[in-house]
Amino acid sequence: MNIQNLFHRDLSFLRQNASKNLQDWMEEFQTLLKNPDKQHQELGRMRELAFLMGFSPQATEPFLTLRRKGGHLYVKPLGGERQTRATERVGWNGWVELRSYPLDEKHRKAKVECIAKADPDILVLQEVEDRASLSDFNRDYLGPKLDGSFEQWLFSEGNDNRGLGHAILTRNGYRIVGFQPHAHERDREGKDLFEMDCPEYTVVTPTGDELTIISARFQQDGKDLDFSGKRKEQAQKVRTYCDRLLMQEKKGIVVCGTLGEVSYGDCLRPLLGDKTLRDLPDHLRHETVNGNRQNKLSNNEPIGGWLAKHDYLLSSVPLHTGIQQCGVHFPSVLREREGGKCFFSGRSRRGVSALMPPLLWADFKF
Structure with missing residues (x-):
């Protein structure tokens, strides 16, 4: 039997149904994300793309915000107030790409x-x-x-x-x-x-x-x-x-x-x-x-x-x-x-x- 995954499915299946604009935004965001020397203009573009992709708890896009607290990482949905991404006080706060999504x-x-x-x-x-x-x-x-x-x-x-x-x-x-x-x-x-x-x-x-x-x-x-x-x-x-x-x-x-x-x-x-x-x-x-x-x-x-x-x-x-x-x-x-x-x-x-x-x-x- 072709079981088509048991618990989680790779995001490549989901992206086949995404709109052309959304796919372009995601590809551009990934390209900017991989750049180790981001300039102010590039960081601003990443914020624009994050808004366009509609980060939210219901979103099926592959990016979420992670926060470190007490030695653990916590997922924080975007769309709320702006936060500092990295300081000594708040620790690391950034993006990570998810490779799969849970099946119903x-x-x-x-x-x-x-x-x-x-x-x-x-x-x-x-x-x-x-x-x-x-x-x-x-x-x-x-x-x-x-x-x-x-x-x-x-x-x-x-x-x-x-x-x-x-x-x-x-x-x-x-x-x-x-x-x-x-x-x-x-x-x-x-x-x-x-x-x-x-x-x-x-x-x-x-x-x-x-x-x-x-x-x-x-x-x-x-x-x-x-x-x-x-x-x-x-x-x-x-x-x-x-x-x-x-x-x-x-x-x-x-x-x-x-x-x-x-x-x-x-x-x-x-x-x-x-x-x-x-x-x-x-x-x-x-x-x-x-x-x-x-x-x-x-x-x-x-x-x-x-x-x-x-x-x-x-x-x-x-x-x-x-x-x-x-x-x-x-x-x-x-x-x-x-x-x-x-x-x-x-x-x-x-x-x-x-x-x-x-x-x-x-x-x-x-």
């Missing part, structure tokens, strides 16, 4: 409910901000909902400058016994191939079977940028990982994550072209639920409506043929059905869409 509790609750309904033994997460947040999320949020937190968990940070990384959590006798990062891979231009990483986990089941999970997050398109070529290069590299595992006679292979492209896109052909890896919708075309043929999604939408998805749970043929049931859950959108499990609902053509990336789940029989 309702977003976190929706993600927790989504995970609790799937009730997984193995949980793979993407875009986790740090190890401490993962630990708190597991203990304080997942633990109470799942009658106990995950017993083993691993966080790995890759190439992302915001610190975002991948995580895997296991419980009920499933053990993490191997981990191989691929953050060092380079593309044809010598740059990082993967924006974060593409970690490879080895998990042993309670019965002793071995499962290899590759958590893949491919390059996403920008506003005016098309990265389909980069995604195809990433898909080709992941396919080499799968071919290596198949040569080693590893039968339990899973590739999951946000691949940034529809299933019929050319850039995913290395993974989906020859059916070596199977996706969940393929399985739903011939799955039976309560003795009835399940040729449609649970909200009576045709399965073709799910083709616009960018999130995948691919599995090798031996695993795919052993799927007992599978589905997807969109946080804050779906209702509880089928005994708490949420089967594929897709994106409705009537305008119902997900607020956050979905969680894909599958019950495999080894």
Whole structure:
């Protein structure tokens, strides 16, 4: 599941929605702030910019005033009386840039409910901000909902400058016994191939079977940028990982994550072209639920409506043929059905869409 941060999100996401003027003011303020030899005119301009950016307790801009008192730093909202910035009497009083902002509790609750309904033994997460947040999320949020937190968990940070990384959590006798990062891979231009990483986990089941999970997050398109070529290069590299595992006679292979492209896109052909890896919708075309043929999604939408998805749970043929049931859950959108499990609902053509990336789940029989 692409969790899109647990507690705090990098300000770069927020700045994408800021106005052009606000972005220019913030960039100018940062440039002046980094100058160690500020002149009177530059300090005056910084005060003007501080006013234009509207420093206040409700503001989402990345600057606050800090004051030192009794050996501690205190946040003081701007907009009040003018104060001396630095003297022997008041100590240091200045600006500091905040790199993240807190997420609303309702977003976190929706993600927790989504995970609790799937009730997984193995949980793979993407875009986790740090190890401490993962630990708190597991203990304080997942633990109470799942009658106990995950017993083993691993966080790995890759190439992302915001610190975002991948995580895997296991419980009920499933053990993490191997981990191989691929953050060092380079593309044809010598740059990082993967924006974060593409970690490879080895998990042993309670019965002793071995499962290899590759958590893949491919390059996403920008506003005016098309990265389909980069995604195809990433898909080709992941396919080499799968071919290596198949040569080693590893039968339990899973590739999951946000691949940034529809299933019929050319850039995913290395993974989906020859059916070596199977996706969940393929399985739903011939799955039976309560003795009835399940040729449609649970909200009576045709399965073709799910083709616009960018999130995948691919599995090798031996695993795919052993799927007992599978589905997807969109946080804050779906209702509880089928005994708490949420089967594929897709994106409705009537305008119902997900607020956050979905969680894909599958019950495999080894």
